Amino acid sequence: MNLLDRITTNLILLLRRPPEQQYAALCYRQDTLSGVQVLLLTSRETRRWVIPKGWPMKKKKPHAVAEREAYEEAGVRGKAEKEPLGFFTYLKRLKSGLTVPVRVQVHALAVDSMLEDFPEKGSRQLEWVPCEEAAKRVRETELRDLILAFSHRFPIAVETKMRAVGR
Numbered sequence: 001m002n003l004l005d006r007i008t009t010n011l012i013l014l015l016r017r018p019p020e021q022q023y024a025a026l027c028y029r030q031d032t033l034s035g036v037q038v039l040l041l042t043s044r045e046t047r048r049w050v051i052p053k054g055w056p057m058k059k060k061k062p063h064a065v066a067e068r069e070a071y072e073e074a075g076v077r078g079k080a081e082k083e084p085l086g087f088f089t090y091l092k093r094l095k096s097g098l099t100v101p102v103r104v105q106v107h108a109l110a111v112d113s114m115l116e117d118f119p120e121k122g123s124r125q126l127e128w129v130p131c132e133e134a135a136k137r138v139r140e141t142e143l144r145d146l147i148l149a150f151s152h153r154f155p156i157a158v159e160t161k162m163r164a165v166g167r
Contacts, residue, residue: 019089020092025051026106028150038130051143052069062105063107066107071119074120075117076114077115079112108150131150
């Protein structure tokens with residue numbers, strides 16, 4: 001199959017197929033000086049900045065899948081909200097070479113602890129950043145908008161930050 005045929009086939013399948021579903025955790029913590037921070041990690045293959053996400057798991061609710069992915073990919077423990085924060089979409093390249101649309105349901109997860117050892121340790125870079133910085137780093141526009149909207153949940157952090165610098 002030549003390249004043009006492959007692209008045409010992928011496009012036809014992409015347009016016909018409903019999006020796949022994943023669940024994600026927007027892991028966050030509150031810092032007295034910098035306010036709310038979110039945890040970003042790099043994807044294993046493209047090394048772009050993402051949040052922990054994964055495929056549905058049998059007998060697990062979406063928020064529980066988000067908690068599990070946060071543990072496996074970033075080594076964090078915490079409580080994910082049952083109600084989704086929102087959704088974003090992206091195109092995922094499968095091992096077969098096929099590209100499929102994926103709809104990701106995002107759950108806010110308040111981080112209680114970070115573990116020294118976790119399943120994907122060493123295969124990703126992790127970084128805590130303020131929401132504004134996180135929004136600049138992620139590639140997906142809908143995820144960027146979700147992060148910025150999430151940052152508005154915490155007006156107290158702004159007041160705390162201003163008091164901390166003496167204003």
